[in-house]
Amino acid sequence: MEYTSGAASWQKALRRLVGGLLPRRPRQRRPLWSVGVPLIALAAGLLFTTTATTAGGTALREDRRPQLTELIEDRRAQVATNEERAAALRGEVESRTTDLADSDGPIKEQQERADASRTAAGFTALTGPGLIVELDDAPQSGRLPDGATNDDLVVHQGDVQAVVNALWAGGAEAMSIENVRVLTTSAVRCVGNTLLLHGRVHSPPFEIVAIGDPAVLRQALAASEGVRWFRDAVDNYQLGYSEEVATVTVPAFEDSTTLRSATVPQ
Template identity: 30%
Template sequence: MANLGGFDSGRNTHQAGGPTLLPVPSLLRSLLSEHLDPGYAAAANSQRPRSKPAEWAWQIIAAAAVVTVFSLAWAQAQSAAPRVRESQQALASNVRSAEANNAVLADRRARMSADVDAQRRSRLEGDATGRRLLGDLDRADAAAAVTPLIGPGLTVTVTDPGTSPDLTDVSKQRLPGSQQVILDRDLQLVVNSLWVSGAEAISVDGVRIGPNVTIRQAGGGMLVDNQPITSPYTIVALGPPNAMQDAFARSTGLQRLRLLETSYGVGVSVSAGDGLTVPAGSVREVNFAKQIGPN
């Protein structure tokens, strides 16, 4: 039988009848018997967890700090809430006041425009030259979309379905996360297609389309001539209904609407009718005139 010995064991000589000891260096014996380096052992001993009371004390301090922070935040929110509500009410009141003032001014402008038109006709209808000028002015007003019109035409109604499960579109231009499917460029395409199809006058949700009138989105809202409109969007186009309907059926505008109808459930309706009306458009410039010569 042989046992491990060592150079420092003091038994390097064999004794008769005793076990045979194999000399093993002390370093090798420490590697075989001590599995953790003394330095690591000392570091592990120094990082022993704190006692339970100390650990609980730190947890209580941390919880108290969290509660204090949330209490301060809640108190600050409560103190600021009345001021926020007052600001919101003041802004809402200002908006309502501005809307009422705009309505009054628009009504005043309409009355003054009607008075100017009546005065102009009474002064020009007396002779052939005046009547010729009136005819030229009427044609110019019609081209500028500043007079209301009535006649046959098409009515295109587009209804936005709202939230859609998937707004991925072949154009890759839907608004991520938005509840809108119909965008300003869709209405622009429909209006341009109606012009190409032979429309003579167009309105969108009661707003006349004329020179310098835009259809655009701002903050998720749809604006026509800076006036907000909402779904369903009603587009009225005056013109020869049968020819215009045939041409519009082949247009890119209706094809776009049909694609949106199939992909997202957009409501699309096209119908012909008589006695359709479009309102007068906004006057972009104010022209001043003065009388020259005798009355």
């Protein structure tokens, strides 16, 4: 029990009386966020602890580009080593075949037949009048042209294929891309803005050399829809394109000639 006196006691009693007569407000429920915040903080602490334990003092998002570059260089070195070994083995096979041909009539006959087809098959270097076509990415100015994307500023697989197909259609006798002989079984593929040809990676600019009548080759390029599209992109996005008439040399094909499947023409 509490005893009061004086004016202050009467005021306190009056407030209690009024408070007792007024309806009491319902007890407010705790808002949802007041319960969620501790749970979120607990989960964040658990996540930070797990991350620190997993990292073990190292960076989880370490830049892997140097490792990727090193891996690519290692693969290039392996390809070069395998190519040298394959060339040495081919030379040994040819040498032994020639020795056998001196004493074996059927082997000599087949060797002469194969030698007669070496030029047509692309296994000998050729020199003659022709055309040099060069495709290049747009210069990196740091600012994209209006309405352009990064894909619009690089040479794509379809662009290289359009030039190659147009040159074949124009009667090219022999062709090379980046000084690598191109045959009918050659596949042109792009990985990003790099060109993959017979296991070798090439960066732009891409030089395509073809032996043939320069005037006819240029007409075939002008008639190609794919080449015209690339030339339009040259005007709009500053891509690189050039044609040069010259006496050119196309190297011999030096890669594997193994076929996975073939049919004999009727």
